[in-house]
């Protein structure tokens with residue numbers, strides 16, 4: 001296993017924990033005296049009656065939620081993401097940067113893909129990423145179209161925004177129209193890619209132009225509301241992770257539950273923004289429903305890097321739960337930290353490892369969250385317990401891995 005994917009360790013927990021403002025014993029004592037009856041434990045209250053994977057009541061309608069995996073006949077919860085687009089548009093680079101942590105500058109040396117490259121991701125949920133070579137026509141009778149498109153969760157179409165894109169749009173439209181007949185529910189996600197090299201004006205003009213051309217073509221063919229979304233992406237900044245997060249979120253049936261839990265946590269603990277991150281890929285699988293700005297995502301995602309670096313230096317593999325030779329180590333279950341940082345005054349970041357795949361990172365809203373730390377710790381503990389019900393497999397199975405087929 002790549003050490004960068006290792007869960008936070010006891011040692012890193014210690015090193016990070018040293019930045020806490022007061023220790024756990026003080027915190028819980030202080031916390032119990034601060035809890036007002038019936039006030040702060042809203043989350044706890046409704047969780048007590050929560051059956052597995054039920055959706056707690058929330059006034060906020062869910063976003064990005066499809067409620068099922070489109071076209072997944074097997075209904076096995078293992079959606080497939082297809083990366084398609086013209087040659088050299090950046091498909092392999094995207095997959096290498098997001099899932100293999102390849103530094104973006106090293107993608108210059110990636111060779112052209114000549115056959116379908118299939119990778120399985122085993123993380124908070126299992127999914128596959130297929131990188132399809134750009135030069136092939138998959139609707140040619142020589143290809144088994146059903147085998148490629150039957151089980152997919154999303155088709156990600158990558159367009160090189162720095163290159164001539166009319167041909168790419170034509171192929172994209174042809175693909176969408178072909179798929180609409182047999183698989184109308186497929187989510188088509190268009191990544192207008194390599195926007196890093198463009199000026200702001202040119203970038204937004206290009207983006208608008210691409211959207212317009214795709215939508216015009218689809219409506220000319222009678223598809224007014226085809227499920228097509230557009231993102232501006234680059235491997236040289238956070239935009240590719242942000243876009244992938246939104247693509248993956250559509251495939252998580254538990255998303256409304258996660259959002260409702262995060263909303264409650266935020267309102268109970270006065271958290272400005274909370275993200276639930278997949279540690280391996282830095283994709284966030286859910287956030288509360290308050291408006292997201294890329295700045296807060298960047299801060300939180302950079303913090304994951306810091307934590308991974310620390311755990312890489314000091315980390316060790318923790319015993320597997322329910323394993324054979326394991327010694328139960330008390331106090332070695334979660335890593336948590338509260339650090340300060342200067343950003344519009346005194347803001348705090350709160351990180352807690354939820355399980356071996358997921359970490360909760362919160363941007364605290366006021367400048368003295370340390371005083372409320374006991375309440376926050378307690379409520380995050382409740383959130384963690386609720387998550388065990390929502391994602392039970394994350395507690396049982398092995399470490400996150402990426403395997404090539």
Ligand SMILES: Nc1nc2c(ncn2[C@@H]2O[C@H](COP(=O)(O)OP(=O)(O)OP(=O)(O)O)[C@@H](O)[C@H]2O)c(=O)[nH]1
Pocket residue numbers: 085086087088089090091092093094104106107108109110111112113114132133134135193194195196197233234235236
């Ligand atoms: N400026 C910039 N270049 C990028 C970006 N993403 C990929 N590239 C470059 O685009 C080139 C082609 O990338 P690949 O990932 O090989 O493209 P591909 O779509 O997999 O190509 P095929 O395998 O031929 O289908 C490489 O030189 C990458 O470094 C990006 O976001 N910005």
